[in-house]
Amino acid sequence: MICPSCSFEFDPSRGLQCPRCGEAIDCSEIGCANCDACNDVFQQVTRRIRSKS
Amino acid sequence: MSCHETGGCDVDADETVALVGCPNVGKSVVFGGLAEQYVDVSNYPGTTVDTTEAAFGDAKLTDTPGVYGISSFDEEERVTREIVLEADVVVNVVDATQLDRDLFLTLQLLDMGIPTVVALNMMDEAEADGVDIDADALEAELGVPVVPTVAVDGEGIDELRGRVDEARAPESTPIERWFDELPDDVEATRAEKTLLVEGDEPTAERVSTGKVVADGGVPALTDVGQREDVYGHRRRRVEEVAGGVLSREERDSSWAERFSDLMLNPLTGTPIALAMLGAIFYFIGVVVAQKVVDFLEITVFGEYYNPVVEGAIESLLPAASWAEPIEFLLINGNLGLLTITVQYIVGVLLPLVIAFYFVIGLLEDSGMLPRLAVLTDRGLNRIGLNGRAIVPMIVGVGCVTMAVITTRMVGDRRERLISTALLGLAVPCSAQLGVIMGLLAGLGLIWWFGYVGVLLVVLGVAGLFLDRTLPGDSTPLVTELPRMRVPRPRNILRKTYNRTKMFLREAIPLFGATAVAISALDYFGGFAVIQRALAPITSLIGLPQEFARVLLLGLVRRDFAAAGMTDMALGTAEMFVGLVVITLFVPCILSMVMILKERDAKSALLMWVGSWIVAFGVGGLLAVIL
Numbered sequence: 257m258i259c260p261s262c263s264f265e266f267d268p269s270r271g272l273q274c275p276r277c278g279e280a281i282d283c284s285e286i287g288c289a290n291c292d293a294c295n296d297v298f299q300q301v302t303r304r305i306r307s308k309s
Numbered sequence: 310m311s312c313h314e315t316g317g318c319d320v321d322a323d324e325t326v327a328l329v330g331c332p333n334v335g336k337s338v339v340f341g342g343l344a345e346q347y348v349d350v351s352n353y354p355g356t357t358v359d360t361t362e363a364a365f366g367d368a369k370l371t372d373t374p375g376v377y378g379i380s381s382f383d384e385e386e387r388v389t390r391e392i393v394l395e396a397d398v399v400v401n402v403v404d405a406t407q408l409d410r411d412l413f414l415t416l417q418l419l420d421m422g423i424p425t426v427v428a429l430n431m432m433d434e435a436e437a438d439g440v441d442i443d444a445d446a447l448e449a450e451l452g453v454p455v456v457p458t459v460a461v462d463g464e465g466i467d468e469l470r471g472r473v474d475e476a477r478a479p480e481s482t483p484i485e486r487w488f489d490e491l492p493d494d495v496e497a498t499r500a501e502k503t504l505l506v507e508g509d510e511p512t513a514e515r516v517s518t519g520k521v522v523a524d525g526g527v528p529a530l531t532d533v534g535q536r537e538d539v540y541g542h543r544r545r546r547v548e549e550v551a552g553g554v555l556s557r558e559e560r561d562s563s564w565a566e567r568f569s570d571l572m573l574n575p576l577t578g579t580p581i582a583l584a585m586l587g588a589i590f591y592f593i594g595v596v597v598a599q600k601v602v603d604f605l606e607i608t609v610f611g612e613y614y615n616p617v618v619e620g621a622i623e624s625l626l627p628a629a630s631w632a633e634p635i636e637f638l639l640i641n642g643n644l645g646l647l648t649i650t651v652q653y654i655v656g657v658l659l660p661l662v663i664a665f666y667f668v669i670g671l672l673e674d675s676g677m678l679p680r681l682a683v684l685t686d687r688g689l690n691r692i693g694l695n696g697r698a699i700v701p702m703i704v705g706v707g708c709v710t711m712a713v714i715t716t717r718m719v720g721d722r723r724e725r726l727i728s729t730a731l732l733g734l735a736v737p738c739s740a741q742l743g744v745i746m747g748l749l750a751g752l753g754l755i756w757w758f759g760y761v762g763v764l765l766v767v768l769g770v771a772g773l774f775l776d777r778t779l780p781g782d783s784t785p786l787v788t789e790l791p792r793m794r795v796p797r798p799r800n801i802l803r804k805t806y807n808r809t810k811m812f813l814r815e816a817i818p819l820f821g822a823t824a825v826a827i828s829a830l831d832y833f834g835g836f837a838v839i840q841r842a843l844a845p846i847t848s849l850i851g852l853p854q855e856f857a858r859v860l861l862l863g864l865v866r867r868d869f870a871a872a873g874m875t876d877m878a879l880g881t882a883e884m885f886v887g888l889v890v891i892t893l894f895v896p897c898i899l900s901m902v903m904i905l906k907e908r909d910a911k912s913a914l915l916m917w918v919g920s921w922i923v924a925f926g927v928g929g930l931l932a933v934i935l
Contacts, residue, residue: 261377261410262378263382264378264382265382266537267537270541275537275540275543276377276378276540276544277377277410278410278413278544278547278548279410
């Protein structure tokens with residue numbers, strides 16, 4: 257995943273915070289097509305719901 | 310490679326102090342405060358990245374491009390990495406409102422063992438946000454001097470200057486645990502070892518162990534995944550340090566935050582942006598490009614300066630045949646070196662440059678510019694550009710020459726090429742547009758809509774074509790949104806002054822050389838040859854041979870071409886085709902010089918030739934349809 261703030265490419269499976277600039281990536285800011293943090297569609301849905309709450 | 314080796318430095322000093330920080334942290338303002346004088350702005354050798362240098366006591370002070378970390382992911386980072394590796398001392402400018410973001414770079418510098426002083430800048434804005442930072446505690450945590458500053462007001466700059474000598478780095482940092490993973494025989498400094506364990510490829514190539522792999526390259530010195538471990542660990546250290554020194558008081562959102570939200574929402578942001586762009590166009594395109602420039606060109610130069618200079622030269626030079634070419638070179642009516650060239654630079658370019666830099670300074674300082682880019686990003690993505698290209702496109706309607714300079718802010722080389730090509734092709738400048746609007750008014754409103762429609766179609770098709778054919782991908786808009794604030798006049802005026810000075814220093818020799826070349830061509834009859842050669846082409850677009858004279862004028866200046874059509878007896882369709890052709894025709898000489906300066910000779914030639922093809926292709930098509 258490429259951080260939308262500092263463009264650093266990092267592995268989202270370790271967490272959705274950019275390790276370089278510290279930006280916490282929100283599912284509402286970056287679509288699933290640009291991110292491979294989730295293992296399956298259930299995790300995608302769960303994470304999206306959490307990001308909205 | 311140091312700048313001493315490349316000969317790129319104008320400041321001769323034994324010691325180098327580098328100013329390093331994330332984008333938009335006020336580095337340039339700190340630089341202006343620390344520098345004893347502005348010395349040089351130039352491309353870093355082998356790149357298109359600007360670096361600024363100045364004297365700082367016995368040392369050389371270098372301002373670096375804003376980066377989030379020392380690495381090699383883009384050209385700015387590579388330039389900053391090179392400068393940091395050569396520097397004796399680093400002044401790390403940290404935005405106090407973004408401490409948890411900016412301390413990553415600070416800790417990386419300390420991991421590298423670079424002697425560092427931290428300028429904790431924008432303390433006033435942090436306070437306004439309800440953020441309190443204990444600078445003494447931060448100094449104790451980091452183990453290096455920390456100086457709170459408000460650089461735009463000059464606060465803390467004297468203390469910072471005094472503490473540069475105290476710059477230091479901790480003897481050891483947690484990064485060293487990864488050094489054991491490096492091969493035993495690697496010979497590298499602590500800074501290089503830090504970059505090696507972070508997987509920095511250029512450092513790995515430079516500090517190779519001498520082993521050559523099968524494909525002739527150098528072996529990787531560390532595991533690929535190690536960078537994330539190192540970065541992740543440093544990120545946790547940043548959070549520990551920031552958590553220990555920072556306290557935050559909850560406050561209601563300010564007017565600036567509310568306005569920022571309105572700007573970023575397409576429903577409210579679009580009308581605000583349109584109003585703002587309209588105001589910019591009015592200021593640059595109408596007030597400056599027409600009223601101020603007209604006054605300077607017609608009154609100051611036309612009535613006073615040029616006649617005086619022409620009279621003086623004619624009286625100074627003897628009426629001998631050998632003096633004739635010299636007199637022509639100095640005062641000819643097309644591009645005389647002492648008359649029209651000075652008029653272009655002082656009467657046309659200077660007011661536009663000042664106005665442009667003033668507006669950009671205003672947008673930058675207020676925080677509007679990045680928000681404007683975010684808002685227009687999606688539309689410009691369709692033609693291979695990103696939101697930052699909105700400024701050159703708007704400025705281009707005022708003056709294409711000026712807009713070519715503004716493409717510096719657009720992004721990488723690919724986007725700069727696309728935006729420059731579109732500017733040169735399908736964006737009429739205000740001087741030309743004024744005459745064209747007058748002529749179209751005589752044809753009727755429907756022709757005006759037709760004219761705008763043709764230009765938009767050409768703009769879209771050309772953008773799509775360039776996006777599909779140029780190698781590489783368009784870069785996404787990555788922009789930090791600085792807080793919105795009331796712009797500070799002193800800051801804007803200082804930026805405007807320095808940028809204008811630098812621009813003129815670069816541009817004047819170029820315009821001078823162009824004037825000499827064009828005048829020589831004119832004197833030896835080159836223009837007459839060109840006009841004769843152009844005549845057959847005009848029949849392709851169904852226009853009379855006299856249109857060749859219009860095209861010749863267009864080669865020099867676009868509004869001259871438009872003005873040249875006013876006394877031609879043309880039918881409605883012919884007039885429409887002619888106006889479209891002169892709009893799409895080659896950029897004026899000033900714009901071409903600027904394209905040559907900002908891009909390269911090959912790109913400039915392709916754009917110039919491409920303009921001929923598109924202008925006559927579209928003109929021919931319209932002639933058939935109409």
